Amino acid sequence: MKAVVYEGPRKVTVKAMPDAKIERPTDVLVKITSTNICGSDLHMYEGRTSMETGRILGHENLGVVIEVGSAVVRVKVGDRVCMPFNIGCGFCKNCERGLTGFCLTANPGMAGAAYGFANMGPYSGGQAELLRVPFGDFNCLRLPPDAEEKENDYVLLSDIFPTGWHATVLAGVQPGDSIAIYGAGPVGLMAALSAQIQGASKIMVVDTHRDRLQLAEKLGAIPIDDSDGNSAQRIVEMTGGEGADRGCECVGYQCTCHGREVPNLTMNNLVKAVRPTGGIGVVGVFVPEDPGAQDELAKKGQLAFDFGQLWMKGQHIATGQANVKAYNRKLRDLIAAGKARPSQIISHTLPLGQAPDAYQQFDARNEGWTKVVLKPAG
Template identity: 40%
Template structure:
């Protein structure tokens, strides 16, 4: 029997690389697995040898202890791999295929999946619509920061790369198709970015940088990125974005006016989520800061794309309301300005094929934009700590040492 190591959340601030058992085409009991999902047969699934898998900012929320994630949860929802075993009911995906795995787990059969709303599949999570690998309250599907992983509903979900050699040459770009590139793109599309748009992106982490690059691809005339960390802002400037250091400047609209000549943008993207901070030197956590600031900085009639994560339970929040996901949002301002808000997980399958083509043609340079940085599986705990410190890198785990 082959062995399998994976990155496991142990306690707030700590992850470990452990033996986790080789995957099977059945969802077994384990940390975080919904009891109603235990024993679920997945003959429609495949086993992948993980070629690359990434550390995501969403993982960091769990590792920081800001969710109800249980100890022992195997992490990882950004997965690219080679098929080594196919279930009895898999018809089109074959052994040897190199594939990208959408982080949303979707059955392809329910009403939402048939409407391309694969982020809110009705059949994969007994608690509520929507699921993901290695994530709290998402049904318990085992994460993919590992050597091998099981992926259900393979024929429906998996994006096969047309040429394996070409894919391996561009693997640092293609690994972003499982989450952050479609997520950033979804944020830009939801915000209504079009040729000539002026765009503000809150947050210069990997999703924010992906959203900024996506806005450029969609034809934005100016993309402004705001963050508290200068190293991340330098990364945004490296591919042509304007930037605002919100630790040095607490009045966002004044900084936008210095760049554009007017104190507002056409549309805005929240790539921060619920662990937001107030602006200015020494400012503390305030989870509604980004939502309120982008309403203030976006023109009347504008759109707000909100791919940043917001949760229903935050045990690490500083006040009782925020602990249950209730935030002090200036909704009246959004109403007065007739803003459109688009929230929720990204339906990856709506975008990943087109974005793959953009990568393969050279149109998209997403690995460069997010500063993709390769580490080994054993180095993942150190990668988590470095990423948590705000480094301007997107860590790509190479479990088998296959990358050049």
């Protein structure tokens, strides 16, 4: 099968790899029809993780079931399915509580597993023609009859739509709340869409990329260009001097300011921008260690964080990757009912063979490259 393979820092290739196949009775084999490049893939692409060379990338996947293991009961050949990026077993303590992003079975020794991702288990990614799905009955979300027509919407259920929703849940968004979202990348834009659906009264999205801020405005948010570094003060002013009720961090440890990485910038800005006793949800990726960081603290996975200010304001913070299965059924139904159209942020739909160039363009944050969907079938 053709697949996108990590060959080292800033080098991916599309080449023939052994076909994915059923390995256990609970597996499902999926022919991939859509698979996305995620901002998290760029951490590996840039050589900022321990990703091994020769591995297939891709954790945002959708396709058609072509084979099922002997123990699979619910999923059938011919089903169109979307897979959460995080792999859950369905029966461990965390999965039973709905915390499928922190499965205790799928990746022994660590809470959490994913397709084609560093330190998240041995599972191959789905930027390929075929994907083996472990615990298939649990991990395959079956799609409705309009699955082919709305494929570019449904594929975003694999990660960024649920992750954006998760950011608002962690922050505690309620109808009528004001919310400040740092980051107008795909996840930040999905947080804005989620906040809109949940009835937020004022949605402010902060970034420095003009094209992404334009998309945020298209989604009904107030765009705030932080090129001058005064976004937190402007948010306070725009909320009558109180600060936003809620805040979302959708950037992560590679946040940049004038070309230099400042990993603590968004977190400290949110403490300033959110009102006393407000909530902050953090879904941007922060890692336990980052040897490639420019900042000495960041190399050890640490931040110079304004904890004293957070404490004095009585704010609360919740963090972590999205438990996709906690949200994907309901978000699927919003798409099916025409209440949500996440695909409006997709900038490029390309054949799998163009993946190397797409990675390069997306990694450079070139204007107009917001979200890339790859089509292995052409």
